[in-house]
Amino acid sequence: MGKQRVLSGVQPTGNYHLGNYLGAIRNWVEGQSEYENYLFVADLHAITVPHEPKQLASDTYTLVALYLACGLDLNYSTIFVQSHVSAHSELTWLLNCITPLNWLQDMIQFKEKAVKQGENVSAGLLDYPVLMASDILLYQADKVPVGEDQKQHLELTRDIAARFNHLFAQPDRPVLKLPDPLIRKEGARVMSLADGKRKMSKSDPSDLSRINLLDPPDQIQYKIKRCKTDPIRGLTFDDPERPECNNLLTLYTLLSGKTKEEVAAECQDMGWGQFKPLFTETTIAALKPIQEKYQAITEDKSYLESVLRDGREKAEAIANQTLAQVKAALGYSTPL
Ligand code: TYM
Numbered sequence: 001m002g003k004q005r006v007l008s009g010v011q012p013t014g015n016y017h018l019g020n021y022l023g024a025i026r027n028w029v030e031g032q033s034e035y036e037n038y039l040f041v042a043d044l045h046a047i048t049v050p051h052e053p054k055q056l057a058s059d060t061y062t063l064v065a066l067y068l069a070c071g072l073d074l075n076y077s078t079i080f081v082q083s084h085v086s087a088h089s090e091l092t093w094l095l096n097c098i099t100p101l102n103w104l105q106d107m108i109q110f111k112e113k114a115v116k117q118g119e120n121v122s123a124g125l126l127d128y129p130v131l132m133a134s135d136i137l138l139y140q141a142d143k144v145p146v147g148e149d150q151k152q153h154l155e156l157t158r159d160i161a162a163r164f165n166h167l168f169a170q171p172d173r174p175v176l177k178l179p180d181p182l183i184r185k186e187g188a189r190v191m192s193l194a195d196g197k198r199k200m201s202k203s204d205p206s207d208l209s210r211i212n213l214l215d216p217p218d219q220i221q222y223k224i225k226r227c228k229t230d231p232i233r234g235l236t237f238d239d240p241e242r243p244e245c246n247n248l249l250t251l252y253t254l255l256s257g258k259t260k261e262e263v264a265a266e267c268q269d270m271g272w273g274q275f276k277p278l279f280t281e282t283t284i285a286a287l288k289p290i291q292e293k294y295q296a297i298t299e300d301k302s303y304l305e306s307v308l309r310d311g312r313e314k315a316e317a318i319a320n321q322t323l324a325q326v327k328a329a330l331g332y333s334t335p336l
Helices: 018-034 053-069 087-096 101-105 108-120 123-138 148-168 217-226 243-256 260-267 272-298 301-330
Strands: 005-010 036-041 077-081 143-145 180-182
Touching: 005 018, 005 123, 018 036, 018 143, 018 243, 036 053, 036 301, 053 077, 053 272, 053 301, 077 301, 087 123, 087 301, 101 123, 101 148, 108 123, 108 148, 123 148, 123 301, 143 148, 148 180, 148 301, 217 272, 243 260, 243 272, 272 301
Parallel strands: 005 036, 005 143, 036 077, 143 180
Antiparallel strands: none
16 A cells, blocks of 8 residues: 655745744654655745735745755655645635635634734635645645644535535545544644743744744844743643743753653753753754754755756646546536
8 A cells, every 4th residue: 555645834924933843844754754745835825914925935935945954855755836736726716616605704713814904804815724625635635734723724624525525426436535634742732932822823923922943043042031931930731820831841842852751850840040041952952953954955046946846746747637536526528
């Protein structure tokens, strides 16, 4: 039996942070030899909120370079850009026509983002999860490794696929595969440095709320020095009254490679004055190899272009096949 297929992506909206890394990218890297991986830059999603055209292409290249710097290996993983494969847009239209409007109106992320946009909510923002479903279903993905915040979109993807199969396929010959989310227990919800009850986010206006993968050491040190803590001595996991403490200990665990038990024992008698320098040093050391590799890769634009050219070719071969099956099931004639 062949390997199972993994598909996932990140939006190229700058400020790639520890949440993106620990919730998604690092898990892609760790599991990559086990699967056949399709990992992409979700640049069509990036324009569902107001964006800066001059920034889009450079953010896309930065993200591709970061994928490679974090350890994606082209022997196992295909890296491509969503807008380079036109089947993503086309399948979105087709699936739009079988997706009930109220399924989209119920999406938590839509409601949250719509509030922030005020009068300027685009139809694209509402439709975002159908585009995401198309990304996944085009590749007949078995597994989709993401952070906790994408869980509802994955459930919707399964619902759309099931509805399509029910309406347009024979029960024993489904056209679209129902994917499973792959959400790790630890790191699936990294919280803001400024508020342990809010998730770390690219779009938070305060840069102090997150540690970005490309932050230089002095900035990491400054952010950790300023991050929110509590006045209690002795650091513990899982205390609902201490969300910041749980978040920082979890980050320290994931970045140091120690177990939760080891960290619990190490930190149980510590105060913040002792923990913060330790956490700072660990974070800087964990990001150093990524930053060094990133610097080397990002200067070689022609290499990045060749990665994407290759990626596009491989992605298109699969995506176009699924698109043709969907169109046939819907009753479209093949072009002459
Ligand atoms: P995006 O760009 O918001 O986030 C990329 C990945 O990072 C995860 N993530 C987090 N994980 C833990 N803690 C956090 N604070 C945190 N913030 C973000 C996200 O869960 C995600 O896995 N719609 C997606 C991109 C996308 C996609 C797809 C993903 C488009 N099509 C198809 C999977 C499959 C998004 O906006 O992710």
